[in-house]
Amino acid sequence: MTASLVALILLLFTAFASGGRTKLDWRTEYSDSSDGICNLMVVTQGYTCEEHRVTTKDGYILSMQRIPTGRTGGGNNGGAKPPVLLQHGLMSDAMTWLSNSPAESLGFILADNGFDVWLASVRGTTYSTGHTSLTPDDPEYWNWSWDELVAYDLPSTFQYVYNQTGHKLHYVGHSLGTLMAFGAFSRNEVSDIVRSAALLSPIAYMGQMPSPLARAAADSFIAEDLYWLGLNEFDPGGGAASKLVAEVCTKINCTDLESVITGPNCCMNTSKSNLDHQQPTATKNMVHLAQMIRRGTIAMYDYDDEGENKKHYGQSSPPEYNITSIPNNLPIFLGYGGKDLLSDVNDVQTLIDTLSDHDPDKIVLQYTEEYAHLDFVYGINAKEVVYNPLIAFFNLN
Secondary structure: OEOOOHHHHHHHHHHHHHOOOOHHHHHHOOOOHHHOHHHHHHHHHOOOOEEEEEEOOOOEEEEEEEEOOOOOOOOOHHHOOOEEEEEOOOOOOHHHHHOOOOOOOHHHHHHHOOOEEEEEOOOOOOOOOEEOOOOOOOHHHHOOOHHHHHHHHHHHHHHHHHHHHOOOEEEEEEOHHHHHHHHHHHOOOOOOOEEEEEEEOOOOOOOOOOOHHHHHHHHHOHHHHHHHOOOOEEOOOOHHHHHHHHHHOOOOOOOOHHHHHHOOOOOEOOOOOOOOOOOOEEHHHHHHHHHHHHHOOOEOOOOOOHHHHHHHHOOOOOOEOOHHHOOOOOOEEEEEEOOOOOOOHHHHHHHHHHOOOOOHHHEEEEEEOOOOOOHHHHEOOHHHHHHHHHHHHHHHO
16 A cells, blocks of 8 residues: 555555566466465465355455364364454465465464464455456456455355354454455444454554655555556556556665565565565555545545446445444454554554444454564564464454
């Protein structure tokens, strides 16, 4: 995300980091389930893994993986293990939770601690490119923002896991995955089947984001220009993204673009790149995030036209998501870092203030001074710093 294009900036960053992979690569590289996340990332580590598919009400076919048990065995005991759904952030997919060693990756750690682990990837990512009638080559396929992730993707994956297990879900979201949760919880989309929620690097209010690169990108309104010119898909390795990166980097030092965007991550494994599996998204999604950053509000997508807004919403301006309508008794764990330039501490404080009427016994705040945005999912010490407290939170709920 970015300041008025923090969204776009993050995708600029990912375009820079991904090394120019083509559309053909990401659409066909893992089209066969034998090359899916289970076989590539989970079975190779000695875990049982199942590939699942869920179709949203608007026709997108999403990939999900299930790790029903840890390496010590024990099975799923007829569904007795508490299910937990993990939702990745912007420009990523379910591999987020499996990228480090089993001792360092939350997906494996939860399985080894007795949870029935489910991993989701949103529409448009490598493993979730399917649709009942469209292909990624159709402009309409990319006609969505995070509003649709709230209204369709998250409820569909929640309901699928609930139907499969018969139990209410724990939830873990990172970055955009937290915004999806705030939106869904505020609309009571899944309130009857969610057990608790752990939200890492929470994204809700973004108006105080301090990144100078984000602010520079925001002022240029690049994403809006691209969208109205017909660039509906934003491919991290595509030509347009690469050109944008080159343009921005003529004005700003991009030597360490990751730190400029996400903050100085303290604890990631420096022997490998965590940025070599970047995912496409809808440019409309980036525009939506940019609107939020400029305005400091959490509202639905603004068509910047009263007639279009009335057509979609029945009013001249887009409706806001009411965070205060999140059920007060929903157990919430908020993990945020002092060095995070995307989930800035001041924006997080605005979120905390908005939740001031939440049952104080149902909200846990964990602040880690040295952590930036990516440390929460890629930090080699995240088990001790974040995941052990998170598991203790789940066990109490």
